[in-house]
Amino acid sequence: MGCAPEPAARNHDAAGHDHSSGSGMSGGAHASNSLPERSDLPHDALECTEPPEGWEVAKAASGEPTVRLNGKWLHSPRDPRMESARLVDHNAVPGGVVVFYGLGLGYPVEYHLDRSPENHAVVVEPEPRLIAAAAQTRDLSALLANPRVHFIAEPNPERLAVLLRHFENRPIRTVRLRAIVERSSDFFLQCDRIQETFFARRDINGNTLKRFGGVWVRNLARNAPILSRARGVNLLADRFAGVPALVLAAGPSLDLVLPHLEQIRRSALIVAVDTAAAALTAHGWEADLLVVVDPQWWNTRHLDRVRSQRTVMVSESSTHPRVFRLIQNQPLFAESLFPLGRYLERATQVKGTLGAGGSVATSAWDLARLMGCSPIYCAGLDLGFPDQRTHCHGSFFEERMHELSRRLKPAQHHAFSYLVQANPYRVADNRGGTVLTDQRMAIYHWWFENQAQIHPQVDTRTLSPGGVAIAGVPFAALEELLSLPVRRASMDQALESLRTAAAAPLEEDTEERLRSLVVDLIAELGRVERSCMQGLDALDAHRRGSTALPQTLRRLDQADRDLRALEHRDIAGFLVQDALSRITRGEDHGDALETSRRIYESLWQSAQFHIRELKRASSFLHNAPIL
Incomplete structure (x- = not known):
């Protein structure tokens, strides 16, 4: 997109106000013109020095710069930082991802990132020159260089679908700057539909895992002889x-x-x-x-x-x-x-x-x-x-x-x-x-x-x-x-050539390598069982009053360290992804210790189930293939 100005529709600010006055100046005086190199920001568009038509910078009552776009305030003319804090607090959760429809002057994004080192921001801005204008109005060098900020600075809403996949198990919320959204309403409507599809697919995947996770593991175990020859x-x-x-x-x-x-x-x-x-x-x-x-x-x-x-x-x-x-x-x-299938396929x-x-x-x-x-x-x-x-x-x-x-x-x-x-x-x-x-x-x-x-x-x-x-x-x-x-x-x-290649003999020790992997995994899942039991014992002792909270937390930390040290812990964790996802997305609001108990119990049960099925797989591999 070039620097030439183009007409824009009349808009509302983030708070819904329709301000038509305010002292302002055209262009910014404070900004850094040296923007960091990022693969997700088009450098040519960001080098534009001419602000978009209707871009008016003003000084808020709080002393911070604010801006109007075609007569509509992007931020409060009184205190843009406080307004941004209220906007983000109303929509976001700690440790989550916020999709910002429009960067504005960056106040909401900065506040969200400052709330937690685990927070991420996705800034969707179909007009890159608005980002350039913001960077010429305020010093945004730290925000633009922050690896926890991800930009979609092009009129292609499908980029959002690709980016959201990286945050499959995170809580995701949306903050809309109304003046920006109404300026490109059709584009942001497509973004809304992409998010709806993403959430629907995530729910379906979660329900599918809950319904079929055990079936997948059981089938994998029974198909081990076929896998060894495939x-x-x-x-x-x-x-x-x-x-x-x-x-x-x-x-x-x-x-x-x-x-x-x-x-x-x-x-x-x-x-x-x-x-x-x-x-x-x-x-x-x-x-x-x-x-x-x-x-x-x-x-x-x-x-x-x-x-x-x-x-x-x-x-x-x-x-x-x-x-x-x-x-x-x-x-x-x-x-x-x-995870289990990928592990077993290492031998095939x-x-x-x-x-x-x-x-x-x-x-x-x-x-x-x-x-x-x-x-x-x-x-x-x-x-x-x-x-x-x-x-x-x-x-x-x-x-x-x-x-x-x-x-x-x-x-x-x-x-x-x-x-x-x-x-x-x-x-x-x-x-x-x-x-x-x-x-x-x-x-x-x-x-x-x-x-x-x-x-x-x-x-x-x-x-x-x-x-x-x-x-x-x-x-x-x-x-x-x-x-x-x-x-x-x-x-x-x-x-015919394909059928011949598919039926060609494999290395003779493939089945033995696969069985060795199964035996090794059974041993490691046994360690998962023991670490989970240590955590459950610590929680039981605290519930009975036998140990104080600091000692209980130390024992839980040790159990967690033991679990994190296991190379293939994700295999046992596969069947508890639904519970873990609800916790990480902020959907489980229970007591922290009781949440830990549910996780340990679920992991313990998953490890037991995997061990039982893997022992059957080992038996199938040891004896004649079960077809």
Whole structure:
């Protein structure tokens, strides 16, 4: 953005006042013109010496500089520091992250950082020249050089989504400078939506961990023999560069594509998710690659009658073990997202990651991207409910609805319940109309739009006319895919080469190395148990009155030091992330000692659970592989 002035709308200050008077001077007299070099601040824009149009500096009654922008006060004309303190105190919590919509003259950011050395600030300012003007008005050199301040100084709100991921387990609040927000209202409205999506995804992740954390660990233990023989998805990197791919999900629009699959597969690689596999089998086809990553037993039912003689399965070590009994082709594993999985994979040949946006369809698309496929066509990826339908015909979901139907609760009742249970609302579709979607789908929608921005070179198109419109993923007519040149022979040759590489013998001691890691981890988790018991014993003694508080705190400190000294404590901590996150985000307001008790008890129980499952894994590895 250049230095040329541009008109601005009339605004309100942080306190909501509409001041129209105040002595002022144009430009600042105190500022340091030498700004620190930062990768998140555009140097050219910050070198602007001409303030924006309507920027008027004044002296507050307290003696501090304040400023009006187009007649609106950014800070109080009386005492900007006191006003900023009230604004931050009302919104922020100690040890947290505050997203500041606008820097102003930096008073709120400085106050927030001074409250605690653990505090961080994210300053969102779509006009970098406002930062330059502030730095010319006050000495902001210390603030601009502070590593706890993170800037988004460009008109790209998606940067906020990336930055918030670094503060997944921190309390996050927002402070808005009204004059700045109203000046760029559409931009900050997008920032609000990004934050809403972030919090929704964080809640979903927390609930998913609470529900499935134990299942993931149990599956990992039972899949240890398969893991010891598996290779990674790194074998797939760029193996199909330039080859068109069709990613099949189980949305209603899959029905539009399946009748043409015989012709499509001559020209495109077929990548299917597990929920779409039954529909393919019903039409007499199997996928070239099948992506299965769900830990639940119920999800394995999608594969009950699936043809998979030649299919290459891509999976992950926490997938339910029944999957590997139903499809016994040698799988390729993506690296685990979980501490235990990453630890065990150190002894294996599993290399390479796949994106995880909460849906198996996100992993399937990322697999196509990893393979270098271009273009990537998507069918059944509706992210909504075209014509009020939830899934394609022949899917396990649809069959299950009919199976559960009763005279007073027909299949339509279950379909309606699915449609309305997650706050449905309408959004734009690919036909220029609207389609029903819900909060679950919004997470996946954001993920695909974000990936389109991160990977603009990946040509992705959707074949779903009634699906939710995805920015960066244009609609393509089915005829476009049908008109592609035939290349099935070369694809089959590459697939055969891939199957040979996936089944190639591994080093003979892989299984022994894996078992050694399991034994070592069991011993370390035993030390986690003992340290937690020491902490619980100290708390029990204090509760009985046997020890004074200072002695109790010393014993707790020792227990904490012992835990921090353990290299793999995060593995036991994995199952208590929900409780720890509530504490760190300031959502658990209990007594400090009782909070410590809950943490020690949760860690102790997690260590016990891991030890029990790892002993089973060791047994599986020692004996014949359990498939």
